[in-house]
Amino acid sequence: MRKYEVMYIIRPDVEQENVQAIVDKFNGIISNGGEVTKTDVIGKRRLAYEINKIRDGIYVLVHFTAPAEVVSELDRIMKITDEVIRSLIVKDVA
Numbered sequence: 001m002r003k004y005e006v007m008y009i010i011r012p013d014v015e016q017e018n019v020q021a022i023v024d025k026f027n028g029i030i031s032n033g034g035e036v037t038k039t040d041v042i043g044k045r046r047l048a049y050e051i052n053k054i055r056d057g058i059y060v061l062v063h064f065t066a067p068a069e070v071v072s073e074l075d076r077i078m079k080i081t082d083e084v085i086r087s088l089i090v091k092d093v094a
Contacts, residue, residue, distance in 0.1 A: 001034060001065045008078060008087035009057035012044055019058055022083055027062065029074050034066025051085050063092060 008026070010019055019041070027036050042059040051057075066074075071089055078087040 003092040
């Protein structure tokens with residue numbers, strides 16, 4: 001299993017309870033074959049550029065270890081989740 005980190009941005013109009021539900025959902029997907037090391041809900045920040053007329057977003061950073069199958073499933077689920085504006089999964093080299 002490799003170390004990864006994922007950062008995703010949730011739409012700013014999502015309620016705080018729903019933000020936590022989304023974070024728990026993605027952490028549950030990771031936990032099906034991997035292990036979540038650290039989850040950090042950074043909070044609402046200004047985007048570097050406008051995405052679909054949205055200027056702000058709720059940033060979440062997760063460090064985890066998992067096999068490649070879990071990473072591809074997580075990426076697939078993030079792409080079809082309407083509340084997620086952008087996501088990026090990278091290998092953690094540190």
